Amino acid sequence: MIAELGHFSLVLALLVSMLMSIYPLWGAHTGNQMYMAMARPLSVGLFLFTAIAFACLTYSFVTDDFTLSYVAHNSNSLLPIQYKYTAVWGGHEGSFLLWVLMFSGWTFAVSLFSKAIPQEMVARVLGILGVVAVGFYLFIIIASNPFESLLPFYPVDGRDLNPLLQDIGMIIHPPMLYMGYVGFSVAFAFALAALLSGQLDSVWARWARPWTQAAWAFLSIGIALGSWWAYYELGWGGWWFWDPVENASFMPWLIGTALLHSLAVTEKRKLFKSWTILLAIAAFSLSLLGTFLVRSGILISVHSFASDPERGLFILALLVTVIGGSLLLYGLRASQLKSVGRYGLVSREVMLFGNNVLLSAATLVVLLGTLLPLVHKELGMGSISIGEPFFNQMFTVLIVPFAFLMGVGPLSRWKKQNLVDLRNQLVMAFIIAILGALAINYSYDSLATITLLGSFLSIWIAVSTIFEILQRTGNQFSLSSLGKLSRSHWGMVLGHLGFAISIMGIAVTSHFTTEMEVRMSEGETVALSGYNFTFKGIVSIEGQNYSGHAGIVDIHKDGDFVSSLRAEKRFYSVQRSTMTEAGIDSNLSRDLFVALGEQLKDGSWALRLYVKPLVTWIWIGAFIMAFGAFLSMADKRYRLSKFATRKKAVLDNNAVPQGVPQQ
Amino acid sequence: MKKILLFLIPLGAFIAVTGFLLKGLYSEPRYEVSVSVSKPIPDFELPDVMDPKKLYTKETFLGQKTLLNVWGVWCVTCAVELPYLTELRKQGVRIVGLYYQLNNDPDFDQKPLPQLQWEIRQMLGKHGNPYQFNMFDKDRSYGMDLGVTGAPETFLIDELGVVKVHHVGDLNTRVWKEKFSMYFGES
Numbered sequence: 001m002i003a004e005l006g007h008f009s010l011v012l013a014l015l016v017s018m019l020m021s022i023y024p025l026w027g028a029h030t031g032n033q034m035y036m037a038m039a040r041p042l043s044v045g046l047f048l049f050t051a052i053a054f055a056c057l058t059y060s061f062v063t064d065d066f067t068l069s070y071v072a073h074n075s076n077s078l079l080p081i082q083y084k085y086t087a088v089w090g091g092h093e094g095s096f097l098l099w100v101l102m103f104s105g106w107t108f109a110v111s112l113f114s115k116a117i118p119q120e121m122v123a124r125v126l127g128i129l130g131v132v133a134v135g136f137y138l139f140i141i142i143a144s145n146p147f148e149s150l151l152p153f154y155p156v157d158g159r160d161l162n163p164l165l166q167d168i169g170m171i172i173h174p175p176m177l178y179m180g181y182v183g184f185s186v187a188f189a190f191a192l193a194a195l196l197s198g199q200l201d202s203v204w205a206r207w208a209r210p211w212t213q214a215a216w217a218f219l220s221i222g223i224a225l226g227s228w229w230a231y232y233e234l235g236w237g238g239w240w241f242w243d244p245v246e247n248a249s250f251m252p253w254l255i256g257t258a259l260l261h262s263l264a265v266t267e268k269r270k271l272f273k274s275w276t277i278l279l280a281i282a283a284f285s286l287s288l289l290g291t292f293l294v295r296s297g298i299l300i301s302v303h304s305f306a307s308d309p310e311r312g313l314f315i316l317a318l319l320v321t322v323i324g325g326s327l328l329l330y331g332l333r334a335s336q337l338k339s340v341g342r343y344g345l346v347s348r349e350v351m352l353f354g355n356n357v358l359l360s361a362a363t364l365v366v367l368l369g370t371l372l373p374l375v376h377k378e379l380g381m382g383s384i385s386i387g388e389p390f391f392n393q394m395f396t397v398l399i400v401p402f403a404f405l406m407g408v409g410p411l412s413r414w415k416k417q418n419l420v421d422l423r424n425q426l427v428m429a430f431i432i433a434i435l436g437a438l439a440i441n442y443s444y445d446s447l448a449t450i451t452l453l454g455s456f457l458s459i460w461i462a463v464s465t466i467f468e469i470l471q472r473t474g475n476q477f478s479l480s481s482l483g484k485l486s487r488s489h490w491g492m493v494l495g496h497l498g499f500a501i502s503i504m505g506i507a508v509t510s511h512f513t514t515e516m517e518v519r520m521s522e523g524e525t526v527a528l529s530g531y532n533f534t535f536k537g538i539v540s541i542e543g544q545n546y547s548g549h550a551g552i553v554d555i556h557k558d559g560d561f562v563s564s565l566r567a568e569k570r571f572y573s574v575q576r577s578t579m580t581e582a583g584i585d586s587n588l589s590r591d592l593f594v595a596l597g598e599q600l601k602d603g604s605w606a607l608r609l610y611v612k613p614l615v616t617w618i619w620i621g622a623f624i625m626a627f628g629a630f631l632s633m634a635d636k637r638y639r640l641s642k643f644a645t646r647k648k649a650v651l652d653n654n655a656v657p658q659g660v661p662q663q
Numbered sequence: 664m665k666k667i668l669l670f671l672i673p674l675g676a677f678i679a680v681t682g683f684l685l686k687g688l689y690s691e692p693r694y695e696v697s698v699s700v701s702k703p704i705p706d707f708e709l710p711d712v713m714d715p716k717k718l719y720t721k722e723t724f725l726g727q728k729t730l731l732n733v734w735g736v737w738c739v740t741c742a743v744e745l746p747y748l749t750e751l752r753k754q755g756v757r758i759v760g761l762y763y764q765l766n767n768d769p770d771f772d773q774k775p776l777p778q779l780q781w782e783i784r785q786m787l788g789k790h791g792n793p794y795q796f797n798m799f800d801k802d803r804s805y806g807m808d809l810g811v812t813g814a815p816e817t818f819l820i821d822e823l824g825v826v827k828v829h830h831v832g833d834l835n836t837r838v839w840k841e842k843f844s845m846y847f848g849e850s
Contacts, residue, residue, distance in 0.1 A: 061811040062754035078684060158789050234775065234778060236775050236777060236781075238775050238777070238778075241775050274670065278673060281673075282673075285677075292684070299788070304790055312688045313685075313688060315686065316681065316684055316685060319681070319684075320681055324674065324677060324681070327671075327673050327677055328671075328674055330666060330670060330673065330674070331667060331670045331671035331673070331674050332670075334670040335666040335667050335669070335670050339834065371680065371683070374684075374687045375683050378686045378687055517781070576739065577737065597781070597784075597785050598785045598788070598789055600789075601789075606788075608781070661824060
């Protein structure tokens, strides 16, 4: 009953999206106020009906309604209750429902926080989101309906949630990732609305910026969580594998980063207008393409989703309509965009342009690396595989100029910068970075080119970012002068520092990780990088839907007790699969990582031990970057930080003529 | 007009990509290509699962009778037949493994190769290692060329690279006597 209600509600949402794709756009075209005014209530309806559908599916999971095919495939009566909630997005259909829920949520948010934007623009933006929504909702209802019933023949119990997903990281990773993917739809809608209206000044950039920052921040968190999850749950100590699923999320992130910077130029300097619009289209298109690649099964040639190419064809048709349509509109309209304003060869504009070129090149590298095997095969040249070495090499090459610009860019002025004026700061930053990099390598008793380079770039970015703050505050490092910097400025600073921290983590951990595969009997001790790992024995463990055993490993350093780790091996009986739960002791300077293997014939156990220096820096950096983006969003000039300030914001905005940049 | 063409370049690039995606979507008829008995084994070039730089081709089957065993660490039945296969290897039967990837949920990550290798070493260390080497069928495409439906499956390939037997399921004494032993000059 509840499931039918959910299904019905989803169909209603489709109908609402259809209305939304027609009336507001038509109203904006003909100047009909009433049609335009329909946009907001419709977006409320869209969100409401989708939320009801989602709640119904959740209810079906919690109450073990195995008459639903999706529930029967992804849950089990013995599944712990918290995972019954999260199993809702544990498979294709449900995760797509989560996706449309996020999408309708963003649409709703746009209607809520757009009071300061002219009604015509709001109608266009919501109308475009409505058009995209029609595609999504058609897809979920026709090709991947989570409410499909198994009646009259339904199983007594379900097949259980994939044990890999029974974990805290997986509870928050997909929602964050989808928030990011779908969030780029707002910038996309703003860009298209600007093209449609022919109102091709740069006002749209100012409206779209906070939305882009929000989407980017969520995407950063989502990617970081996914990487962190892979790190501790796969039990292999790796944190990035360049597989197609990861690449699918990395491409929108790269282009999104370019978009953030390009929007800044468009907003402040009214330059790069057509380029920014193209990036806004590309960021959302890559999100869609990523969805297609992952869900159509085109890259991993056989698996559960691929059994029916209808799904892939459907998403492809959606891609062609949305991406093809918007690129066509872009092609026809973008030539009318004229960027006025002059700037010198050495100026912040040029540096940001360099940033955009490098980020686009990086995206292209990932796109090629992901699609080339497919193209190669389709051209009849056989199967090739492009692996880590290709990506690592390309990114090592790209990151050098990128980091260089990241140091110089913020220090430079708009329009024209005399490099000689920056000489002191740049030389200082260079020297500090060299010395710092050498010191870091020295502290690990060896010298590796890649770490030397990475830590150099990281310190270079950090030091020049600090110089930039000093420059802004007139070399006063007092609290009051720091407080004068705007939130969006702090956002930039944190974004760059976070990046520097991640780079440092990557550079150090990828070379100075030590690992060891050992067989150990009870009481035995092995030493690794100055730590003594003592195997204390095995205990049995019993969970709600799994059983297994845990190896206890005590770690000492120089005779002092450091930590006692539990490395588990769990057997999930319904899915008949074994999972490794690594034992990790984490602090800022290193992770100690222990994974349990099989018991060997002589009664000893196989264990894998790792000491991974600075590995947590990678994720800490990503979270700082995301925090920076949130901070920037809360900047006064966007007026959407809080509900409380909204009214005031509307008043202020009425006082200030629309579209006049405040800086 | 020229300028519009310039701005249409992204659209052109996208259309080209779409062409490949569409084609890729339907290039799955390999499903139907099931190798049948008494036909030559399909061409391949597959890496060694332990050392992906090492590549094997059809040549590796020429000149001697070989059992090609399809297996994976995730496959419970494979663990059961490993000791028997190891027995066969001791009797001088050449056995080559085709490592078959588990049907993974593509929304989430594949196992990283080092982990897979480690698990393979673990499993073979525990149940015995019958294999001369293991070829890695990463995306299961060669499995499809062969008409593999699951694991374990075993193919007998003769000196000329022709498939003689295709057995689905585990290999044990009974199956060996019924289907395989005659090719090895046993009664």
